[in-house]
Amino acid sequence: LAKENGKNNFQFFTKELEEKAAKKMMLERELHKALECGQFQLHYQPQFDIHSGHMIGVEALIRWKHPKIGMISPVDFIPLAEETGLIVPIGHWVLQTACRQNKKWQDNGFPPIRISVNVSARQFSQPHFVDTVKEVLEQTGLSPDWLDLEITESMTLEGEFFHSVLQKLKDLSIHVSVDDFGTGYSSLSSLRHFPVNRLKIDQTFVRTWDDKNKAIIAMIITLAKNLEMNVIAEGVETIEQAIFLKEMNCHEAQGYFYAKPVPVEEMDVFFQQLFIATS
Ligand code: C2E
Ligand code: MG
Numbered sequence: 001l002a003k004e005n006g007k008n009n010f011q012f013f014t015k016e017l018e019e020k021a022a023k024k025m026m027l028e029r030e031l032h033k034a035l036e037c038g039q040f041q042l043h044y045q046p047q048f049d050i051h052s053g054h055m056i057g058v059e060a061l062i063r064w065k066h067p068k069i070g071m072i073s074p075v076d077f078i079p080l081a082e083e084t085g086l087i088v089p090i091g092h093w094v095l096q097t098a099c100r101q102n103k104k105w106q107d108n109g110f111p112p113i114r115i116s117v118n119v120s121a122r123q124f125s126q127p128h129f130v131d132t133v134k135e136v137l138e139q140t141g142l143s144p145d146w147l148d149l150e151i152t153e154s155m156t157l158e159g160e161f162f163h164s165v166l167q168k169l170k171d172l173s174i175h176v177s178v179d180d181f182g183t184g185y186s187s188l189s190s191l192r193h194f195p196v197n198r199l200k201i202d203q204t205f206v207r208t209w210d211d212k213n214k215a216i217i218a219m220i221i222t223l224a225k226n227l228e229m230n231v232i233a234e235g236v237e238t239i240e241q242a243i244f245l246k247e248m249n250c251h252e253a254q255g256y257f258y259a260k261p262v263p264v265e266e267m268d269v270f271f272q273q274l275f276i277a278t279s
């Protein structure tokens, strides 16, 4: 009987794996077509200076609206795009669209803010990555001062090559943030030598709101200050968290408490508020 059950379990298991593999293949096929079919959109999530309360930036977040499947989360397709290499053209589209949009806001007369674009390791390690970014800035007319690239902490571990790319970006006065900071095990001594502008405290520390995570958050804020970097907390959802961050003198914050990611049409109200507050 046990043997029989074991066999059934095995069949069940392989069936599940087959379904998973089939789903992945289907998604991959659809992903190939998504760019040319115009199925991607960007949503924008405001980032605020905690002390002045002013919006100082927005993060561009990709959305895939498939005509049959509906909305597909980046968590479900970015890893696949990375695996297949499709992240390179998709990432280029994101960069172009984000820079063009930011220039448009400025041309409309709104106070300038920085736009943050997520960059995958695979994109970052393209031999001509820096040239590509320069080209996009030239094409869109956006000044490098208003572009921020979000890289992940694990990428700062990659040594010489990554270091030289970061230095080139800095020389161009493009801003760089380390996304999901605190989970990627970068050594603190290597961080010291990395030419990055900002640490972005990973959401997981805010998600579980307890004394230990609060201690970690406070430590990252202090670390950033001592390294003369900026620091932003992401995933801030409650007033309690916002108060704590203010008390700890965290510079910037992003999260549902302040604003959710929104389609471009809904950004105007944030710009109006900023315009009124600063004029
Ligand atoms: P991320 O860069 O760390 O982005 C933050 C994620 O947290 C976003 O999820 C955002 O919608 C979500 N978020 C923001 N505030 C809150 C909050 O208060 N509570 C909670 N629970 N969530 C919050 P999203 O848009 O689903 O993106 C997930 C991840 O997908 C991103 O994490 C990023 O790693 C990746 N991603 C998104 N767009 C792009 C892109 O254009 N290129 C690349 N390479 N990756 C992207
Ligand atoms: Mg990010």
Ligand code: MG
Pocket (backbone or CB within 6 Å): 118, 152, 179, 180
């Ligand atoms: Mg990320």
Ligand code: MG
Pocket (backbone or CB within 6 Å): 179, 180, 200, 202, 203, 234
């Ligand atoms: Mg993050």
